[in-house]
Amino acid sequence: RDFNERCAQCSEVNWGLTDGGRFYCRSCHNVTERTREVVNTDFITNSRVQTISKGSRKQEKNDGGSEWYICEGFQLVLKKQVEALEALGVCPQMKDEILCNFWRCYLQKSKQAYCKRPAGETVKALSVCESSTDVDSDPERPSLLHLLSLSESEGDLQTDCSFASSVSKVSESTSVYSGSVDGSLYLMKNQKEKLRMTMPMTLSFCYMALLWVREPITLSELLRYVVEGHIPYLNVFQHFPEKMKLCGLDLKIFCVESWPVYEEVFNKMHELAAYLDLPRFPDITESCFLHPDMLCMKYLMEANLPDELHNWTCRVVKKIGIGEVDFLTLVPGNKSTRKVKYDVLAAAVIVVVLKLLFLLDDHYEWLLSELAEERNKNNTEGGPCFEFKKWYEVVKHSLDVQQKKLDEERAKYLWRCEKPLFYSVKNKSKVLKRRQMVVNLQNQFGKLSGSVQRAEKPNPSSFQLSWSEENTDGSCFHGHSLKGILQEKRGLLTAMNPDYWLCTVKLCNEKLCGHLAHYREVEFPQSYHFVLGLFSFLLRVQPSYIHDEVCMIEHKLFNKKLYKKLKYNTVLRK
Numbered sequence: 001r002d003f004n005e006r007c008a009q010c011s012e013v014n015w016g017l018t019d020g021g022r023f024y025c026r027s028c029h030n031v032t033e034r035t036r037e038v039v040n041t042d043f044i045t046n047s048r049v050q051t052i053s054k055g056s057r058k059q060e061k062n063d064g065g066s067e068w069y070i071c072e073g074f075q076l077v078l079k080k081q082v083e084a085l086e087a088l089g090v091c092p093q094m095k096d097e098i099l100c101n102f103w104r105c106y107l108q109k110s111k112q113a114y115c116k117r118p119a120g121e122t123v124k125a126l127s128v129c130e131s132s133t134d135v136d137s138d139p140e141r142p143s144l145l146h147l148l149s150l151s152e153s154e155g156d157l158q159t160d161c162s163f164a165s166s167v168s169k170v171s172e173s174t175s176v177y178s179g180s181v182d183g184s185l186y187l188m189k190n191q192k193e194k195l196r197m198t199m200p201m202t203l204s205f206c207y208m209a210l211l212w213v214r215e216p217i218t219l220s221e222l223l224r225y226v227v228e229g230h231i232p233y234l235n236v237f238q239h240f241p242e243k244m245k246l247c248g249l250d251l252k253i254f255c256v257e258s259w260p261v262y263e264e265v266f267n268k269m270h271e272l273a274a275y276l277d278l279p280r281f282p283d284i285t286e287s288c289f290l291h292p293d294m295l296c297m298k299y300l301m302e303a304n305l306p307d308e309l310h311n312w313t314c315r316v317v318k319k320i321g322i323g324e325v326d327f328l329t330l331v332p333g334n335k336s337t338r339k340v341k342y343d344v345l346a347a348a349v350i351v352v353v354l355k356l357l358f359l360l361d362d363h364y365e366w367l368l369s370e371l372a373e374e375r376n377k378n379n380t381e382g383g384p385c386f387e388f389k390k391w392y393e394v395v396k397h398s399l400d401v402q403q404k405k406l407d408e409e410r411a412k413y414l415w416r417c418e419k420p421l422f423y424s425v426k427n428k429s430k431v432l433k434r435r436q437m438v439v440n441l442q443n444q445f446g447k448l449s450g451s452v453q454r455a456e457k458p459n460p461s462s463f464q465l466s467w468s469e470e471n472t473d474g475s476c477f478h479g480h481s482l483k484g485i486l487q488e489k490r491g492l493l494t495a496m497n498p499d500y501w502l503c504t505v506k507l508c509n510e511k512l513c514g515h516l517a518h519y520r521e522v523e524f525p526q527s528y529h530f531v532l533g534l535f536s537f538l539l540r541v542q543p544s545y546i547h548d549e550v551c552m553i554e555h556k557l558f559n560k561k562l563y564k565k566l567k568y569n570t571v572l573r574k
Contacts, residue, residue, distance in 0.1 A: 003034070066243040068179075070186050071112050073240065073254055074197050078103060080232040080239055081206050088230065088460060090215050099209040105276045106205075110194045179245035187249055195275045199256050203233065204269040211269075211330065212281055216289035218343040220539040221462065223260050227540070230460045233260065235417040257415050262541045270339055273332035284328035284342075291328065292317045295346030302538055303350070304395055304467045306386050306480045312353045313346075320556035322349075341549070347535040348549030352557070354531055357485055357495050358388055362525040364497060365389075371484055386480040392530065394475050398465055399534060464538060502558070503551045519547040 003015050003023055010028040018024055024031040082095045107113035180186075186196075195201075203222065210217050226233045237246055237254040246254065273281075284290050296313040300306075317323040328340055358365040369389035376384050467476040486493045503524070504517040521529050521543075532543040539546075 005034075008032075067181050068244050069112075069181050070183060070250075070253060071107060071197065073180065073237070073244065073250070074202060075103065076240060076244075077199070077202050077232070077236050077254070078205060080236060081202060082209075084225075084231045085206065085210070085217075088217075088225070090210070090217070091213055094209050094213050094215070098212050099205060102205060102209060102272075102276065102278075105278075106195075106197075106272070109276060110197075179247045179250050183248065183250045183253065186253065195271060198268075199233065199254065200260055200264050201268050201272065203260055203265045204272055206231075207265060208269050208272060211290075214282055214284065214288050214290065216462075218290070218295070219262060219266060219341070220343045220541060223262060223265065224464075224540055225460055226260055228460065234415070238417050255417075262539075262545070266339070266341065270330075270332070273330065276332070278332045281330040281332075283325045285325060286323065290342045292323055292342070292346045292349055295342060296349055298462075299347055299350055299535065299538065301467075301478065302463050302465050303534060304391065304465065304475075304477050305350070305354075306482060307478050308482045309350070309353055309357075312356070313349050316349055316353060316356075316553070316557065320553060322553070322556070341545070343539050344541060344545050344549050347539060347546050348553055351528075351531055351535065351546065351550050352553050355528070356500065357482070358527075359497060359499060359501070360525055360527040360531065361501060362527050364499075365527055368485055375484055383479050383481050385483050386477060386485070391477050392527075394477075395465075395534065396530070399537060402464065403537060500558075502554055503547065507551060507555060515544060516548040517551040519544040 004013060006013055007015075007025040007028060007030055009030040010025060012025060012027040014026045015023045016026050018031065022031055023034050078099065082090075082099050086092060086095060104114060108115050203226065207219050207222055210222065222231070225231045232239065234256050236256075237251075240246065286293060288294065293310075293314050296317070297310050300309055300313070321327060322345065327337075328342070330340070331337060354360060358368060365388045369387045372385040372387045373389075376387070379385070467478065485496060487496050488494075507516045508518070519532075529543070532546050535546055536543045
């Protein structure tokens with residue numbers, strides 16, 4: 001109160017004291033070199049000695065741990081995830097310039113930081129202060145956003161703990177129900193007006209940043225890297241600092257015991273973009289990796305299909321206009337445009353092209369395969385013709401092997417955290433000793449049973465199925481020709497068979513039903529189901545998601561014929 005000089009940075013007179021006794025500005029968090037003068041209180045009788053430092057009090061309360069908030073935990077998770085993405089080759093600007101700004105905007109929108117404290121609310125900023133002291137929040141504590149942006153030097157993140165209704169309730173919840181300050185109230189508070197942070201939302205943040213910088217990583221690839229362990233997600237809290245103690249409801253918030261779901265992460269990303277009032281995202285042009293033409297080329301290679309099919313996928317994309325910039329570019333909050341799943345859309349385009357050429361009705365594709373086999377026997381010049389039957393056998397064998405391997409890895413996955421969790425210094429040695437005993441027993445039983453030790457994680461790859469044209473066994477179909485399947489008509493190559501069957505005649509209301517069409521395996525040919533299953537494995541999504549996009553593309557492609565048919569049926573009913 002006795003220090004009345006104006007702040008050199010903001011010209012305000014609003015000073016507080018740090019743990020070190022230095023003055024700092026509560027308005028702009030500028031820390032000065034001036035320190036508080038020690039007043040001699042020897043002549044005061046019956047006075048209670050108070051210390052300025054609060055660090056020891058914090059540590060005693062949490063057995064060596066410091067006070068922390070849930071948003072700090074999620075920020076550590078985001079930091080680990082974005083660093084893993086940088087190790088995979090993502091541009092370094094995504095961390096400090098994109099994701100960091102998104103996170104700041106979210107903290108401000110949810111009133112957890114970068115905002116004025118609500119009037120009339122009892123708010124605890126980074127610590128609970130006794131009424132008899134003049135010590136406020138601690139600006140010398142490392143900034144929360146320094147966890148994300150190490151290049152910036154800002155003041156402390158002013159935390160608005162709006163979850164706490166009173167100081168006493170926060171203190172009680174910290175010591176009894178959770179290790180964090182607001183853990184017990186985080187799940188209890190009704191936050192309909194806010195978008196509460198969850199572990200799947202950390203991946204939504206990452207995907208939103210990837211989409212903004214137009215990195216060549218789709219959502220399906222991002223989730224696959226998570227499952228393979230290249231991006232921290234499961235048991236990521238084991239990387240928290242020692243002083244951040246987790247217990248009670250903290251584990252319910254940060255402990256994940258299920259794989260991330262494509263639809264949940266995708267929908268949360270769009271909710272986040274609208275909640276943050278983000279502007280229109282950078283345009284998805286033909287040169288971008290997320291454009292259907294580019295993704296179709298990638299998935300044709302991974303599915304071991306002929307390169308000539310890419311011309312057909314490009315024709316379909318251009319015909320129905322799903323390659324236009326306005327269709328592909330995300331505009332947050334625009335309810336009139338459909339949410340584009342870039343990877344699923346590209347896979348659906350390939351499925352439609354296969355239906356156009358091979359029909360996939362469990363009859364016509366086998367007939368074409370027999371004709372191609374005869375042509376290959378008599379062919380002495382040029383490349384071989386594409387045989388659907390041989391392709392089916394080769395891909396199915398490889399797919400079954402990879403699917404079995406994936407199922408075994410998921411079955412053997414240890415959901416329990418490798419780092420033992422302990423919440424008391426007294427029990428630390430016991431927990432570590434017990435954990436070491438378990439590890440030794442597992443190794444001994446492993447040697448007796450002859451089980452193979454788990455190998456190191458392979459380097460991440462954008463392709464799950466690889467096919468080399470150098471193989472002499474004919475298992476690669478990239479260079480195979482579509483002769484015998486196409487015919488030239490008016491200067492254009494068209495399919496020999498003009499027939500086509502639709503997956504559905506009428507689409508459902510996606511907002512009410514959740515799907516454009518319903519997919520039941522028994523109602524569709526096995527060839528069609530196999531192709532859906534192949535791309536379902538590559539994208540790690542349900543076949544029904546791809547089926548929805550196939551139905552949407554078909555209705556755009558045959559819109560005029562469907563309209564005439566529906567109008568004709570209506571006239572007949574009248």
